Amino acid sequence: MYLKLRSRQLGRILASIGPLRCIFLVLLCATLFYLLPQIENPWILPACGVLLIGFYHTQRKDREFLALQIKKFRRLLAIEYLLVTTPFTLAGILTRNYLSVGVICLAAMLFPLYRPIKTRIPKIPLPGFYTGDLLYRRMFRRQILPYLILLFLALMGGIHGNIRIGKACLMIWGILEGTAFLELPQLTELALYRDFKTFQKRLLAGMVWNVVLTSIPLAALILCFSPEWKQAGFILTVSMSTILYLCNLATARFFHSTTVTLWIYGLVLPLPLFFFSCFIPLILIPFLLFQAGICLMAKTKFSKLWN
Amino acid sequence: MELITINHLTKDFGRTPVLQDLSVSYSTGKVYGLVGENGAGKTTLFNCIIGMTDYQGEIRKKPDMSIGYLPAENFFYSLITGWEYLHFCIKAKGKAIDHEHMKALNEKFQLPLDRYASEYSTGMKKKLALMALLLQNNDLYILDEPFNGVDLYGCIQLKRIILSLKAENKTIILSSHLINTLQELCDNIDYLNRHTIVKRYTQLTTQEIEADILANF
Structure with a gap:
């Protein structure tokens, strides 16, 4: 249900940005997908995948909402992260870089368990600074x-x-x-x-x-x-x-x-x-x-x- | 004296009409209420008056008039204290900072101005934004849903502030769904319906206004 909702949302975003931008986006994705298997360094692929999951997970604002609505929401997040990183895992399989596939899958499983720490910046008094900015x-x-x-x-x-x-x-x-x-x-x-x-x-x-x-x-x-x-x-x-x-x-x-x-x-x-x-x-x-x-x-x- | 005159104001978002051929005027020293259902175009009308959005028609404002706008939802940058926000707002209007006045006003609002404003509750944020507008000493105050999220004490204070502004010959336009409060405060209440102001109520009781709105709905 949740994934259906997300895919519908994606469809609406694509519809709202118009056909020209969609074509540009598809071309960009195709280029990326073509370039990903060309990377020789075995660590770049998993690093990109993990960074993508990490950024997505720490930036998302619906964690509390999902936790309230769905009992096993972490499993849902793991599936979503696996889907999001499909191009990376496919590139890993194509290049027989199975280590990167394992690392990405592991990150997709572990990141839902991670709770981003809210950093609290103390109030630093800045008396000398200009007050109008x-x-x-x-x-x-x-x-x-x-x-x-x-x-x-x-x-x-x-x-x-x-x-x-x-x-x-x-x-x-x-x-x-x-x-x-x-x-x-x-x-x-x-x-x-x-x-x-x-x-x-x-x-x-x-x-x-x-x-x-x-x-x-x-x-x-x-x-x-x-x-x-x-x-x-x-x-x-x-x-x-x-x-x-x-x-x-x-x-x-x-x-x-x-x-x-x-x-x-x-x-x-x-x-x-x-x-x-x-x-x-x-x-x-x-x-x-x-x-x-x-x-x-x-x-x-x-x-x-x-x- | 006419402060703002709006003639044949029309505003649409794509194919969705929001305001159509709306004409209204606001005079100095009066309190105006604006009622209308959700999505009627109250905020859009305010945005047109302030000049935050394009429109068709004419909005004539008194020259050199300063407007203070309190949006329905207030936004504050993180890592900025209440004091700093107030300082910024006063400087933005090109006025000198009067610490005594600020402290005296905060006696009424009771805000923890040393804390980051983004950590305030909804009501506190509203109070802070209103306090900034009061310190700016504007000629016209546009208050979009000022009572929303404000606690009991805050609502009483807000009502008193509006009345004191009126006594200072300031003009206030406020939108709210609380007709009894509007009836208590306002000289005129405009009813926004079907993309325009369909009626202006003057000296009517709450029951009469409510009955008329229901009849026109």
Whole structure:
């Protein structure tokens, strides 16, 4: 009954995305299915299968509901996971990689027994942060550990005379900061602002303040071990790129209706611009123009909100 | 004075009509109720007024008017405390933060503002969102099902807040299924049915309104 319901749901999803996208999806699946048996490393196939099951199991929200409705729901989940990973097991059988088939089947049996642990992030007070930016605060609370690791790596790099590590850490921190805005917003969030100008003003003020604040320790480490104008210039360029990158994502996310398209957009346009502008400061000019274009588009699209 | 005038508003989602040729106006300093069955288009009407969705027709708003919207279901980002949310909302309206005012208002709402807002109960979330709107000091408050999920004490407080806003010459539009509460609070109650506002009740008793709605259903 449950599997019938799920297959009906899948059918409806396919019907809703339209025939063209369905063909694209089928072609993508066929390519994957063709490529899977070509993999020579025997561990890639089971790793992909286990990761797929793991991701699906930890992300699913219907566990409590199923546990209430069905007595042996774990068996049901195991069957579902086996069905989901059929392409991997078939690829394993075709390539006579029976070990991968065994590993995937075992994962499908064991994952239903696993209860995802709810991690509780303690309330870290952030008094120095800009108060008008919620998402940056949230990102910092999530990324505090990577941030400390980056600081440690930058320190180690400096001690061992490799200043490039510190520079790389500064750039990686910029990318991590971007994760703050890779989530779909509610349109009601925009309605909270007085007008578009206030929205952009607060956004820019928040980015400049927060980016500078969190970059200071990394920048200080770089300059401490290599006090040169060249390094100062690099820090300035990365900071400007990061501010533009964050402002771009924070504005552009309101145009997207799915997280996938938002991620694709982030990876295809602002991220390369951020990356290359860190090394070639001249790229900051097209990046700035691009951001201005995004702002204009947002102003036009949401003009009724503040009319 | 007219704050919002809506003329011949039409909105559809594909082939499904939601609002058709709806005309209504809202004046300053009054409380308006909006009733209608589930799916009648109450939230869609609110979304049109705020400008969150496209529509056909005309919605004329008083220039430089600020609107505070309380959605039926409030969303809060995880890992954000109640205080931080309130700070954000005040800054978003370009206003200065008045800690004393915030504390005084929280005496009424009794919210644990140091906790993450996403961990609040439904009623607490609603209270927090409403508190943010009050701190923003808007001209118009649009409250979508404000009494849903709010406890007894909260409902009494909410009613008092609405009346105090009215005393401050603010305009409030609220939707609810509780006709007796609306009758108690509102100057006018609009009945949304068959994609448009079919009637505006003024100075009628709850029983009379209910009898009329049943007759028109």
